[in-house]
Amino acid sequence: MIEVRDLHKAFGKVKAVDGVGFRAADGQITGLLGPNGAGKTTSLRMLYTLMRPDRGQVLVDGIDAAVDPAGVRRRLGVLPDSRGLYKRLTSRENIRYFGQLHGMDDALIARRTDALANALEMGDIIDRRTEGFSQGQRVKTAIARALVHDPRNVILDEPTNGLDVMSTRAMRRFLLQQRAEGRCVLFSSHIMQEVAALCDRIVIIARGQVVAEGTPDELRAQTGEENLEDAFVKAIGTEEGLMA
Amino acid sequence: MKAALVVFLKEVTENLRDRKTVLNALVLGPLLGPVLFAVMMGFIINKQLDSAEKPLALPVIGAEHAPNLVAWLGQQGVQVQPAPADGEAAIREREARAVLVIPASFGEHWRKGETAQVQVLFDSSDQEGRTPKARVSALLQAYSQQQASLRIAARGLHPALLSPLAVADRDLASSQQRAGQLLGFLPYLLVLGAFLGGMYLAIDTTAGERERQSLEPLLANPASRAQIVLGKLGATFGFAMASMMLSLVAFSFAFQYIDLERLGMRIDFDLGLILRAGLLMVPLVMCFAALQTIVAAYAKSYREAQTYLSLLMLVPMLPSIILMVNPMKGELWMSAVPLLSQNVLVMALARGEVVALAEFALSFGATLALAVVLAWVAVRIYHREQLAVSA
Numbered sequence: 001m002i003e004v005r006d007l008h009k010a011f012g013k014v015k016a017v018d019g020v021g022f023r024a025a026d027g028q029i030t031g032l033l034g035p036n037g038a039g040k041t042t043s044l045r046m047l048y049t050l051m052r053p054d055r056g057q058v059l060v061d062g063i064d065a066a067v068d069p070a071g072v073r074r075r076l077g078v079l080p081d082s083r084g085l086y087k088r089l090t091s092r093e094n095i096r097y098f099g100q101l102h103g104m105d106d107a108l109i110a111r112r113t114d115a116l117a118n119a120l121e122m123g124d125i126i127d128r129r130t131e132g133f134s135q136g137q138r139v140k141t142a143i144a145r146a147l148v149h150d151p152r153n154v155i156l157d158e159p160t161n162g163l164d165v166m167s168t169r170a171m172r173r174f175l176l177q178q179r180a181e182g183r184c185v186l187f188s189s190h191i192m193q194e195v196a197a198l199c200d201r202i203v204i205i206a207r208g209q210v211v212a213e214g215t216p217d218e219l220r221a222q223t224g225e226e227n228l229e230d231a232f233v234k235a236i237g238t239e240e241g242l243m244a
Numbered sequence: 245m246k247a248a249l250v251v252f253l254k255e256v257t258e259n260l261r262d263r264k265t266v267l268n269a270l271v272l273g274p275l276l277g278p279v280l281f282a283v284m285m286g287f288i289i290n291k292q293l294d295s296a297e298k299p300l301a302l303p304v305i306g307a308e309h310a311p312n313l314v315a316w317l318g319q320q321g322v323q324v325q326p327a328p329a330d331g332e333a334a335i336r337e338r339e340a341r342a343v344l345v346i347p348a349s350f351g352e353h354w355r356k357g358e359t360a361q362v363q364v365l366f367d368s369s370d371q372e373g374r375t376p377k378a379r380v381s382a383l384l385q386a387y388s389q390q391q392a393s394l395r396i397a398a399r400g401l402h403p404a405l406l407s408p409l410a411v412a413d414r415d416l417a418s419s420q421q422r423a424g425q426l427l428g429f430l431p432y433l434l435v436l437g438a439f440l441g442g443m444y445l446a447i448d449t450t451a452g453e454r455e456r457q458s459l460e461p462l463l464a465n466p467a468s469r470a471q472i473v474l475g476k477l478g479a480t481f482g483f484a485m486a487s488m489m490l491s492l493v494a495f496s497f498a499f500q501y502i503d504l505e506r507l508g509m510r511i512d513f514d515l516g517l518i519l520r521a522g523l524l525m526v527p528l529v530m531c532f533a534a535l536q537t538i539v540a541a542y543a544k545s546y547r548e549a550q551t552y553l554s555l556l557m558l559v560p561m562l563p564s565i566i567l568m569v570n571p572m573k574g575e576l577w578m579s580a581v582p583l584l585s586q587n588v589l590v591m592a593l594a595r596g597e598v599v600a601l602a603e604f605a606l607s608f609g610a611t612l613a614l615a616v617v618l619a620w621v622a623v624r625i626y627h628r629e630q631l632a633v634s635a
Binding site for chain 1: 246247250251254257258259261262453456457458459460461462463464465466467468629632633
């Protein structure tokens, strides 16, 4: 479970995040929706302890990120906005590297790698060097790498960015599978259809603040709009930056 | 410490698979210094031996005014050449290195027993002219002495009257110490080898990792940043050290092919020297690995890092230059100054002198302390938020 309370982060005079708070429960997919520049990536970066919040609290499975950042990172599987691979290593070696950094032994890493390769349908690329991989193959490897330690909580920053239709569908199936396994899945997106199709709960962020939160039905009720798309636009207050 | 080892092994594996890095760090880097040195030395030795052993060719103007002198020069092995049209022009055009001019009044002065003058034309700015000029002057001096003795003897006096003082030179430098002066740049070339060896890894593991956007996922791992930095530093150090040791071995080979004996010099570049010099350099190589990592981590891109590190390469040249311009007697305080101490002590080792354990330990300890400080700075940099966030 991930809980975020009243996060603030400023870069100079720019308030990138200005009071973001939400909960993402186990066995659910929570979507962080917002236009480009709304503060989604910065919020997530504070969540996985890459940045320190100016104010506010991050709790992962009850562990405070300010007190035990390493413990928080251990419980998270993170696919950040930047997801570069080591191109002179094979896909399997990329995954093993992260497994070793999590302190896993070789046998366990091998078992997890096989399971993830299976789930992500990457059997044909797992032993190839990642140089020259397609965008889809790169994302698959990056996800397998991020989840090698079997984390209870999964954070993905715009996971379908740059993916074609087939890869996007495979990604959705994978996220639903993670939910079925009881994990807490939190992902960000600026694409409304994607969030609508996947999420149990939606957190809408605009200008560094949470402007609406709830299930799709609750959002429709809150905004008084029948159509989910209109509900989003109303919550954000503008159509700018919402479309892919 | 386990995570640091994981990072270290991964960086080494990855870079060993990069042909360009291997070529630069483990082949070109170590060979650059020794090859440069061997070629330069071979060139200098040949030059010196050539001009010292070759028969001296000497154009003489006005040879007819002093046939005895010219004949004597011929007996001494000088190839007397006919007068050039213009003696001064011949020197300026470097057609001749030295020209002997005997004036018409020579014979008259000589017969009267007065001091007769001859001129030697030469160009002191011409490197190759110095040896021939010195040889001509020495021969003329010898002729003058000989004639003086004859004149004194003819008057019934003892020739020893003319030389109340006899000077005998005794060079106390061993042949290995004499060779030491050739080794002035050895410490710098070693540092250069280490620098080039570590440079690619320092950039690849910091600015490169950020540019490839793999730093953020790496930092999302539970491993502490200190461990990650130490692993990266270790890999850079490993490559730099390998490069420098290969460089030392290459030097040892190079010295077997340079004919120093003919200059009366000797260098024992054996395994003992390689190991001792290598050990002496260990903490310095650590310093450079940390310094390179710090600079590369500050750079915004791979290219920027390359530019900074190329400039940084000039820093280790400073002590070498200072010691060349102003050779200092080795004193204990020098052993406490990183970089300077390695310069002084590696030179002393190469000259075959005994390096006291205290100096060795002081140099090692002081430099190691600096390395620890620099590594700590590198770790601090990795705690900066801006570092992880790629541009």
